[in-house]
Amino acid sequence: MSGSPQDYWKANIRLVSILLVIWFVVSYLFGIILVDLLNEIRIAGVGLGFWFAQQGSIFTFLILIFVYAKKMNDLDRKFNVHED
Amino acid sequence: MELQTWIYLFVGGTFALYIGIAVWARASTTGDFYVAGKGVHPVANGMATAADWMSAASFISMAGLIAFKGYDASVYLMGWTGGYVLLAMLLAPYLRKFGKFTVPEFIGERYYSQTARVVAVICLIVASITYVIGQMKGVGVAFGRFLEVDFEIGVLVGMSIVFIYAVLGGMKGITYTQIAQYCVLIFAYTIPAIFISLTLTGNPVPQLGLGSELADGSGYLLAKLDTVLTDLGFQAYTVQKGTTLNMVLLTLSLMIGTAGLPHVIIRFFTVPKVRDARASAGWALVFIAILYTTAPAVGSMARLNLITTVNGPDAQGTAYTELPTWFKRWEQTGLLAWYDHNGDGRVQHAAGNAFKGKPKFASVEDGSPLHGSHGERVVTNPGDGKPAEGAPFANEIYVDRDIMVLANPEIADLPFWVIALVAAGGLAAALSTAAGLLLAISSAISHDLLKGIFKPDISEKNELMAGRIAMTGAILVAGYLGMNPPGFAAQVVALAFGLAASSIFPALMMGIFYKKMNNTGAVWGMLTGLGATLIYIFVYKGWLFIPGTNNLPNTPDNWFMGIQPESFGAVGALINFVVAIIVSKLTAAPPEHIQHLVEDIRVPKGAAAATGH
Structure with missing residues (x-):
């Protein structure tokens, strides 16, 4: 199926907005603003807030980019704007 | 075999490899020279981007920074990785669709303005030159410490190697060399980390070792580190020392700055398709994350190792004569x-x-x-x-903080070949970043200034020649500045990120996401964002970093709302966005064909049969 370029762009913005909210939550919220609160929860020898700040946020960033790449490729096909 | 022999073998071997690649990957067109013919596989580009991005500072200094700052150093870990999320979702695919050679070229064309293009060139050159000084210095230091040659000779050797593969091969040569350099540097970083994690915690995965119990039964690594540090009068490792506002703003500045650094952005011009640009940013972060998630383990373990070695089992100090040989060896270097x-x-x-x-x-x-x-x-x-x-x-x-990575293999008593590998890894990190920066500088000169503004009718052959000459000139300037670093060399990294964050990133993002942004708005936005950031940094750090010329003491009581100068890039970016939007609302909308251009780069379809002209 295909839709208008405007719909494609809206779907794109929606996807990116959701992913950037997660990006903000894991780094700024979990890693910095709520760090003390989350450090109350300990997984093995690491407070959860500290873990998000030094490891967890980076792993989440990775997942976000690959999810973005996959979903955008799907959108490209759905709206028939893909390459080739 | 002697340590020196091992080092000569590893460093010599990797250098021979880089030169071999240069000869094999010669550039024959401007497309090869600027963007490696747009034929780089996304995974390969990801690896090259990782080497391009991870500098001498990432390799040598970051773990030490974490070791001494503890939790507060998280801003660097998040800031220097989170930028790739912005790059992947907001810039890379669209700039690849645009299909040209340089960042200023996009800004010039999107804002139909030579002024905008020149402002972008200036930002690019200032940010890149400041960055490259540090790399050249890193090369000299690595040579000096490991090969016991003079600092200047170290810089000269580094310059010659970069000269061979960057001038001959351009982006094509640089890309394939960076892939080799990534492999060298990541082995050099992770092997000592695995050994140390295994010795301290019994867990061979450093990322897991960070949360593990110590092998000697004295509890969890981080808990032990907190106790040991507070007993010695330090602040605990895992608690926050700076203000939350500064941590948020510095992280944001580093993220936006990362996404706006031209030498990183142009790497995404080298992949064949728009969808490759998306995936490639992910691969780049995979390769970067291997080092960046190892660094917190290296930092915390090295700090604990250092303290227990120096203060001894009874925590009352060790007789100097009984200290291991690494202590004396590094004393000789002055670290x-x-x-x-x-x-x-x-x-x-x-x-x-x-x-x-x-x-x-x-x-x-x-x-x-x-x-x-x-x-x-x-x-x-x-x-x-x-x-x-x-x-x-x-x-x-x-x-010295740098010792945390450089002396790590010796502190952990690892074999000589691991030490030699770390030497080769440090050099690989510095050279790969230097080459990427030099390419960004030379393409801005030969493509944006010469072909774009002064001599639009230049033939491709002559432009390629001009690119090579600009590259040579940039190498000479970088080498000279590396040997005679201006007093402010240590401060300029903040400047490079501040510039990229406050000028380049907002201009690129609005160029893609805000169709109605016009040339007046973009230029005013860049100038005010850049100006505000520069002034804020100079007021506290001295004008052009000249000591004594600062208007206010660089202390928290004097900072505006408590914002440290390093964190101001994010505020500069905000100023840029606000000014640009207000000015563009008050002035004429961009012409029809520009709005079509924006619509066109938003969809992958019809992606370039890549043209550079």
């Missing part, structure tokens, strides 16, 4: 120093400064180091020798 404040012949480490500033070493008449009664190097500027608040005894040693 470690000891002054026996309490005169007991034992080395003690606690909070507080052992010296007034950096240690100054005494020497005998022929210039060789003067040694004291225990064999230590004599230092002429000891501190007052009083214990710091909360510390059980006075601190007696100076430790």
Whole structure:
């Protein structure tokens, strides 16, 4: 199926907005603003807030980019704007 | 085999490899020279981007920064990785669809303005030159410490190697060399980390070792580190020392700055398709994350190792004569120093400064180091020798942060070949970043200034030649500045990120996401964002970083709303966005064909049969 370029762009913005909210939550919220609160929860020898700040946020960033790449490729096909 | 032989073997071997790649990957067109013919596989580009991005600072200094700052260093870990999320979702695919050679070229065309293009070129050159000085210095230092050659000769050798593969191969040569350099640097970083994690925690995966219990049964690594540090008068490792506002703003500045650094952005021009650009940013972060998630483990473990080695099992200090040989070896380089404040012949480490500033070493008449009664190097500027608040005894040693990575293999008692590998890895990190920056500079000169503005009818052959000459010139300037670093070399990284964050990133993002953004708005936005950031940095750090010319002391009470100068890039970016949007609302909308251009780059379809013209 295909839709208008405007719909494609809206779907794109929606996807990116959701992913950037997660990006903000894991780094700024979990890693910095709520760090003390989350450090109350300990997984093995690491407070959860500290873990998000030094490891967890980076792993989440990775997942976000690959999810973005996959979903955008799907959108490209759905709206028939893909390459080739 | 001797340590020196191993080092010559590893460094010589990797250099031969880089030159071999250069000869094989020669550039024959401007497309090859600027964007490697747009034929780089996304995974390969990801690896090259990782090497391009991870500089001497990431390789040598970051773990040390984490070791000494603890939790607060998280801003660097998040800031220098989170930028790739912005790059992947907001810039890379669209700029690849646009399908040209340089970042200023996009800005010039999107804002139909040569002024905008020139402003972008200036931002790019200032940010890249400041960055490249540090790399050249890193090359010189690595040579000096590991191969015992003069700093200047080290810089010269580094310049020659970069010259060969960057001038011959352009982006094509640089890309394939960076892939090789990534492999060298990541092995060099992770192998010592695995050994150390295994020794300390019994877990071979450093990322897991960070949360593990210590093998000697004294509890969890981080808990132990907190206790040991607070007992010595330091602040605990895992607690926050700076303000939350500064941590948020610095992280944001580093993220936006990362996404706006031209030498990183142009790497995404080299992949064949728009969807490759998306995936490639992910692969780049995979390869970067391998090092960046290892670094917190290296930092915390190295800090604990250092303290337990120096203060000994009874935590009262170790006799100098009984310290392992690495301590003496690194004392010779000046990165470690000891002054026996309490005169007991034992080395003690606690909070507080052992010296007034950096240690100054005494020497005998022929210039060789003067040694004291225990064999230590004599230092002429000891501190007052009083214990710091909360510390059980006075601190007696100076430790340069860089030692945490460089001396790690020796502290962990690893074989000589691992030390040699670290030397080759440090050089790979510095050279790969230098080459990427030099390419960004030379393409801005030959493509944006020469072809774009002064001589649009230049033939491709002559432009390629001009690119090579610009590259040579950039290498000479970088080498000269590396040998004679301006006094502010240490401060300029903040400037490079501040510039990229406050000028380039907002202009690119609005160019894609805000169709109605016009040339007046973009230029005013860039100039005010850039200006505000520069002024804020200069007011506290001195105009052009000249000491004594700052208007206000660089202390938290004087900062505007408590914002440290390093964190201001994010505010500069905000100013850029606001000014640009207001000005564009008050002035004429961009012409029809520009709005079509924006619509066109938003969809992958019809992606370039890549043209550079």
